Amino acid sequence: MILAVETSTNICSVSFQDTQGKIHEKRTERKGSHSELLFIFIRELMEELNIEIADLDAVLVSNGPGSYTGLRIAASAVKGLLFGLDVEVYAANTLAGFAQGGQELVKNSDANVIHAVINARRNHLYHQQFSYEDSLTPITEAAILELEAIEAMLEEGHLIVGTGIERLSDDKRKRTEVYGTEAVHAGSLIKLFNSASKESVFSKTKPEELESNYISSSQVNNTTV
Secondary structure, X not given: OEEEEEOOOOOEEEEEEOOOOOEEEEEEOOOOOXXXXXXXXXXXXXXXXXXXXXXXXXXXXXOOOOOHHHHHHHHHHHHHHOOOOOOEEEEEOHHHHHHHHHHHHOOOOOOOEEEEEEEOOOOEEEEEEEEEOOOEEEOOOOEEEEHHHHHHHOOOOOEEEEOOHHXXXXXXXXXXXXXXXXXXXXXXXXXXXXXXXXXXXXXXXXXXXXXXXXXXXXXXXXXXX
């Protein structure tokens, strides 16, 4: 059994995978709801599935980049839930989760280049580029980029997924396949964990060592290809 938590944006999403492999989810896009609803969603799903935290094989936590507050709430929640328990914890690349969610919705089967983005301050977005064949593969590192730098990477037929997409030029968006918050959910982390992409997306950690990967403004346009 697997628990996954996604709180990197306004979206608060919790997913459980049961012993039959089915994914169950509770999700809201209500702004500022993380501290109020995260534990409620977890408790409600546990009651519906008749499970305990100790029954879990793994917990997956979206740990950035993204909202510092949302990421911190998720990390704190997992530390509290797993205190004193021997349950494996994996920190997940948030943008990879977005890319997986977008790929699941894609209509153009040839769209195998994915740009995952998250709204950031000023004239920037968090960004990471992936390719997709049978599984997701990172092309660049997660970074904060200026809008113009991201637009220069976009080509016709590419897929863009995430938040803040409306800040990109109309011309660039019209040439690509675009998915917004509908692609952001914790279930994508579970699917990635069960895929060949696991090693490139997740880092095994401990509850007390779980720290958010918050990219600061000092890292603007610092990319590794």
